[in-house]
Amino acid sequence: MLCIGAHSDDLEIGCGGTLLTWLAGARPVDVTWVVLSAEGARASEARRSASALLARAAARRVVIAGFRDGYLPAQFADAKGFFEDLKRKVDPEIILTHWLHDRHQDHRLVADLTWNTWRNHLVLEYEIPKYEGDLSPPNAYVPVSASIARRKINHLRRYFASQSSKDWFIGENFLGLMRLRGIESRSPSGFAEAFHARKLVL
Numbered sequence: 001m002l003c004i005g006a007h008s009d010d011l012e013i014g015c016g017g018t019l020l021t022w023l024a025g026a027r028p029v030d031v032t033w034v035v036l037s038a039e040g041a042r043a044s045e046a047r048r049s050a051s052a053l054l055a056r057a058a059a060r061r062v063v064i065a066g067f068r069d070g071y072l073p074a075q076f077a078d079a080k081g082f083f084e085d086l087k088r089k090v091d092p093e094i095i096l097t098h099w100l101h102d103r104h105q106d107h108r109l110v111a112d113l114t115w116n117t118w119r120n121h122l123v124l125e126y127e128i129p130k131y132e133g134d135l136s137p138p139n140a141y142v143p144v145s146a147s148i149a150r151r152k153i154n155h156l157r158r159y160f161a162s163q164s165s166k167d168w169f170i171g172e173n174f175l176g177l178m179r180l181r182g183i184e185s186r187s188p189s190g191f192a193e194a195f196h197a198r199k200l201v202l
């Protein structure tokens with residue numbers, strides 16, 4: 001599995017529950033975890049969080065890059081080169097990345113480059129709630145248990161102290177979105193995470 005996030009907490013917010021669910025299963029999961037923009041304290045947060053979240057992975061590789069937060073489109077050539085380099089190293093069965101229509105410029109570019117780079121792969125695009133209000137009905141759901149939903153919230157609080165002053169970084173926001181996706185997918189626990197699956201080859 002290849003998991004790509006623009007910033008240090010994106011993957012945990014967008015698909016932390018899904019990863020915890022899949023990693024708790026019997027099938028061994030090999031994870032490459034990529035964060036493009038994490039500088040200073042945020043880089044160490046990203047590393048500590050990834051190592052806790054991926055504790056049950058059969059194998060894991062964590063790649064933390066130093067692109068400038070908020071300016072990813074202005075670093076296009078370097079970002080494209082970064083993805084090309086990654087392509088030579090990873091051939092995943094599943095890719096978790098940002099939604100192609102996310103209103104955050106860094107998120108959108110990561111989604112663009114994901115689709116540019118891997119063309120024979122299952123790509124699932126996760127959701128990030130935000131000020132711009134860009135959520136749109138998803139079409140792929142992963143039910144998560146109530147205990148994993150709460151573990152995700154506790155994990156975000158514990159590992160991303162640098163974000164605690166942000167008004168949107170509140171456990172109830174993330175729990176609420178999982179509740180909503182739980183209703184839509186008739187999740188037995190009432191919780192789910194959701195994705196945009198633009199293209200499926202069966």
Ligand SMILES: [Zn+2]
Nearest residue numbers: 006007010107
């Ligand atoms: Zn982000």
